[in-house]
Amino acid sequence: MRVLNYFIFGFLLISSVACGGQKDQVVTIETKYGNIVAILFDDTPVHKSNFLELAESGRFDSTEFHRVIPDFMVQGGDVFTKEGMPSEEWPTLPAEIRTNHFHKKGAIAAARQGNNINPERRSSGSQFYIVLGEIYTELELTADMPKLQSAFMQYVQLGSQEALRNEYSRLYAAQEFDSLTHLLLSKRAEIEESLNLKLTKDLTKEEIQAYTTVGGTPHLDDEYTVFGEVISGIDVAEKIAMEERGPRDKPLNPVYMKVSVEKMSRKKIEKEYGYTYPDGE
The missing domain is CATH 2.40.100.10 (Cyclophilin-like)
Known part of the structure; x- marks a missing residue:
């Protein structure tokens, strides 16, 4: 605050x-x-x-x-x-x-x-x-956004991810930040598997229930x-x-x-x- x-x-x-x-x-x-x-x-x-x-x-x-x-x-x-x-x-x-x-x-x-x-x-x-x-949706709530953002930037440098890299650049240039967030979240599981990372936060059932x-x-x-x-x-x-x-x-x-x-x-x-x-x- x-x-x-x-x-x-x-x-x-x-x-x-x-x-x-x-x-x-x-x-x-x-x-x-x-x-x-x-x-x-x-x-x-x-x-x-x-x-x-x-x-x-x-x-x-x-x-x-x-x-x-x-x-x-x-x-x-x-x-x-x-x-x-x-x-x-x-x-x-x-x-x-x-x-x-x-x-x-x-x-x-x-x-x-x-x-x-x-x-x-x-x-x-x-x-x-x-x-x-x-x-919040459970996906939004449980994503560790700082880690996800860092991992996403690493992931889009892969040669196989040129289309994703271009989409990120387009959204960033247009300042469509909500769409950027949705893009990152939609790729979380894929990035976790590809880079062998954990990109989620540990929350209790009570926290998830309340925030969602x-x-x-x-x-x-x-x-x-x-x-x-x-x-x-x-x-x-x-x-x-x-x-x-x-x-x-x-x-x-x-x-x-x-x-x-x-x-x-x-x-x-x-x-x-x-x-x-x-x-x-």
Whole structure:
């Protein structure tokens, strides 16, 4: 993410979650388009505790969704700019990147600075984003595109592949980049067999199911901490993403938020929102 934004630390674990796991905190983000309701994950405890602390103290209130991109994400919660804190003093959180949490549509993740100045992938101390994303075919999803591109360029140098090389050159000259991508994908299995290479990524059944049905942003996986999930109101986030934008993808008409927290039994959460807690939680 191209953001320079961050988070304050809060290391308290929530006693009601720790005691028997019978209750959880339901987060409601109120906007002019309606409410977004979410739960936060227990196995990202620093991020969960921090977010709840900011919400319960009212510090998120009157912050904006300040960066919105259709079919990608909506980002907000810039507490420290609102409070006038110098950017060099913005707190960060240690990364809590878990392989069981990925960027499917509705995922809530922490913004952060880029790897060039943040190799530890520490999270912003307040800013978060809600994933929208796109639906992928399984072929698109499982292809290791950097490796495939490199192997394709090697493959088309073979004398037997002159026609393929010419087709690639034609599409490139015409800047038909979607067609170029389809061309590469269509040749993946052929190139794998010819060059004896593996050009696929290993994804779980859950990832493939999610990204090929509800969608998401898989290229962000393993790079940002996913610490929550929208359980109601993803359509509200989609409406926010459609706002007319100015520089830096900021809505021309501000979209403010007010964030509240309600303790609720997990059984009630499952019944009211259709959310299923993972086994063992």
